[in-house]
Amino acid sequence: MSDPVSDNAQPEQPIASGALAMHALKAAGVDNLFTLSGGHIFPLYDGCRQADVALWDFRHEQSATFAAEGLAKLTRRPQVAALTAGPGVTNSVSAVASARFGGSPILVIGGRAPAATWGTGSLQEIDHTAFMGPLTKQAVTAMTPDEVAPTVAEALRVAGSTHRGPTFVDIPMDVVFTPGSSNTIADPTAPDTVDHDPDDVARIARRLAAASHPVLIGGTDVWLDGAVEAFTALAETTGAAVIQNGMGRGCMPADHPQVLSRARGAAFKTADLVVVIGTPLDFRLGFGTFGAADTVHIADHPAQLSTHADPAATAAGSLAPLLTALAQQTGGPAGDTADERRSWLSSMADIEQAKRDExxxxxxxxxxxxxxxxxxxxxxxxxxxxxxxxxxxxxxxxxxxxxxxxxxxxxxxxxxxxxxxxxxxxxxxxxxxxxxxxxxxxxxxxxxxxxxxxxxxxxxxxxxxxxxxxxxxxxxxxxxxxxxxxxxxxxxxxxxxxxxxxxxxxxxxxxxxxxxxxxxxxxxxxxxxxxxxxxxxxxxxxxxxxxxxxxxxxx
Missing domain, CATH: 3.40.50.970 (Thiamin diphosphate (ThDP)-binding fold, Pyr/PP domains)
Structure with missing residues (x-):
């Protein structure tokens, strides 16, 4: 357990529950809070001052929430936006939806009209959880001062757990200003991860080992799930062509000899196997149809596997260990398969260069x-x-x-x-x-x-x-x-x-x-x-x- 009071020799001074929430978030690794000023959440700002959390404010709540989402994407750590009640929260909805689609780990904290006068028509009185719930992994209200710090800490953990995404907590105005019974906060709990099924990996390894013209597609979750090195090792071990989309871009540098960008159409037309990793089989990838190639889908969580994917050609789990196991079981190509892969990849590289020249x-x-x-x-x-x-x-x-x-x-x-x-x-x-x-x-x-x-x-x-x-x-x-x-x-x-x-x-x-x-x-x-x-x-x-x-x- 940890105590936010800096001098434990002095009598404990009560801290507003909203300020204590920032101490809990700081203990969990949060260094920034994004906001547009609102009276419902003043104690959170005071908590930033106490806990040394940088406060960044914007002219529109959508920008504040996109800033939190953007930092979550760039740092691969959960980030937090705090927004005033009513329109402050509703102004964030598009950014929250974007975080849900993109698997961005953010926590949005909303102000809320006072609990003691709920239903009487207080300023900006609306039940945010009713519409934030479908857009988030979790949407709850912290109804008492003692619930505030542990509730936001748990919401941050859920946001960063596989598969990542947004969470929401709102706090009534009469609760956020009120101290709890203690300033003590719990130590942070690690986010959840998902173990892969070895049998699924073995099936995919056999398909990949037999392919003459394999393509690996690395998507956003290769980056967000910390699997950059494992993805690179898989690509270099197998000698497959590599295409990257979303935040998968740059996981292998654009000038790596296996990376294609301009020749992706030619690669898809002539591939016999396309392994899509860390991104959905959505409109950006032709819904998973790549000419005559078989498609394999690998995701960080079973819920992220596209429902139209062949269940026998899927695997889910934390991507770094899954891809490491896949590389080990597939191994490098040998004999005629190795020759065919090298020849095909060379032809794709020629097309890539020709298109760049054009x-x-x-x-x-x-x-x-x-x-x-x-x-x-x-x-x-x-x-x-x-x-x-x-x-x-x-x-x-x-x-x-x-x-x-x-x-x-x-x-x-x-x-x-x-x-x-x-x-x-x-x-x-x-x-x-x-x-x-x-x-x-x-x-x-x-x-x-x-x-x-x-x-x-x-x-x-x-x-x-x-x-x-x-x-x-x-x-x-x-x-x-x-x-x-x-x-x-x-x-x-x-x-x-x-x-x-x-x-x-x-x-x-x-x-x-x-x-x-x-x-x-x-x-x-x-x-x-x-x-x-x-x-x-x-x-x-x-x-x-x-x-x-x-x-x-x-x-």
């Missing part, structure tokens, strides 16, 4: 207008290998997934499988907090900028410099062009004002920025942004006639 003019060329891909060519010129790249947008950010190369794990953030826009400012704050000495760049669609651009003020005020690159084409291109294709050239509700000076919005909040209209000027503008020491916007006027090539609006 893109050279698109990524480096000059012209009268700026193709969106040209922005990413310029970005690659100036990025360090440990840079954090964040994508917040639709059509413009689709190019990021295609052209940005990740060389280290945990350095890529995008809207994830939920596809929620407005993550940018919160994720940017999280990236700067997690990596104070690395480049942080936010690739921002002009539509996405409308969700959270006012929180540039939060970045400026709290000295969190990032570079924001806006692809400014004056439209919701992800909707406009598919709608025109469906309705014979007609579209509606898809246009924004063209050529808006978003950089001036940033300047007005004491950041800095500039507008770019020529391809050859993009890279130097981004360099100036990295050197500025304040949030800096590079407002790039991209060609509005260019749309990202896609088969539907949803994939």
């Amino acid at each position: 893109d050279t003019d698109l990524l480096t060329g000059d012209g009268e207008t700026i193709h969106p891909a040209r922005v990413y060519g310029a970005l690659q010129e100036v990025l360090d290998r440990d840079a954090v790249v964040i994508g917040d947008g639709g059509d413009f950010v689709s190019y990021a997934g295609r052209y940005v190369q990740s060389y280290q794990p945990g350095r890529w953030l995008d809207p994830g499988p939920y596809g929620c826009l407005g993550t940018g400012m919160g994720y940017s704050a999280a990236a700067r907090i997690a990596h104070p000495d690395s480049q942080v760049v936010l690739m921002l669609g002009d539509g996405a900028a409308g969700f959270s651009l006012m929180d540039v003020e939060s970045l400026v005020r709290q000295k969190l410099p990032v570079v924001m690159v806006v692809g400014n084409n004056g439209m919701w291109a992800l909707e406009k062009y598919p709608m025109q294709a469906m309705y014979n050239g007609w579209d509606a509700a898809a246009d924004l004002q063209p050529n808006l000076p978003y950089h001036q919005v940033v300047e007005a909040m004491n950041g800095a920025g500039e507008v770019v209209t020529k391809p050859q000027d993009i890279a130097q503008a981004i360099r100036r942004g990295f050197d500025a020491g304040v949030p800096y916007m590079v407002n790039v006027m991209t060609d509005p006639s260019v749309a990202y090539p896609r088969s539907t609006a949803l994939v």
Whole structure:
């Protein structure tokens, strides 16, 4: 047991239950709290002061919650947002849903109208747990002062347990200000993990050993579950082609000879086995259909196995030990199989290089207008290998997934499988907090900028410099062009004002920025942004006639 009172020789001074909750969270490893100020949760702020927890505040609760989610993704540790009652909590719902889809371990603490007057119409009186419950792993109310600290500590543990995700606790206002019977808090309890079934691993090992053209897909949970080294060992042992998505990007560097990004379509068409690890068989992966290849699905928890996967070709458990066992049982290829794998992988590498060569003019060329891909060519010129790249947008950010190369794990953030826009400012704050000495760049669609651009003020005020690159084409291109294709050239509700000076919005909040209209000027503008020491916007006027090539609006 631990006691938050610093001088045990003095009589114990009562601590408000909300402040004591922060002592419990600090003991469990929480160093940051994300919020927008609200009277229902003042004791939590006092607890931050007492327990030496950094307090970060935003202009919108959605940004605060996305900041907690972003830091959870980057650090692989549970993070906490505290929000005032009613609209403070409801403003977080999209971010909480994103955390649920992405398996991000966050705890959201909400204020709540007083218990003593519940039902009489107090300010912002609403039962949050009724709507937060379906979005979270656990949603509860701490009804007495003695329940507060142990309840938030348990919710944090549940958030970090496999399979990770958001949890929610609200605390009535008359409870959060009231001290409990003791200042003593329990020592933190370790999160739960899941053991794999050796028989499942053995079945998959036999399939993998027999494959001539195997592909490994590493997803977000390879990173979040601490399985980067095990995934790399499996790939290098088997000699399989490797494709990475989500936060799986960078688990093996983009220039590793087995890693494919531009040749993934060719690999899927000619593979005989695709092993999908740590990501669902969802729309991003064609729902698990890869030409004529058999599909194996591996997840960190049985509940994460896609229901349309073949049960005989699945395994679940903590990924590091599972993948280590799989590598040991599969071993390296031998004889004709080894020759076939090497030959096939070499042919995929040739396709990869050919596609990169085809893109050279698109990524480096000059012209009268700026193709969106040209922005990413310029970005690659100036990025360090440990840079954090964040994508917040639709059509413009689709190019990021295609052209940005990740060389280290945990350095890529995008809207994830939920596809929620407005993550940018919160994720940017999280990236700067997690990596104070690395480049942080936010690739921002002009539509996405409308969700959270006012929180540039939060970045400026709290000295969190990032570079924001806006692809400014004056439209919701992800909707406009598919709608025109469906309705014979007609579209509606898809246009924004063209050529808006978003950089001036940033300047007005004491950041800095500039507008770019020529391809050859993009890279130097981004360099100036990295050197500025304040949030800096590079407002790039991209060609509005260019749309990202896609088969539907949803994939």
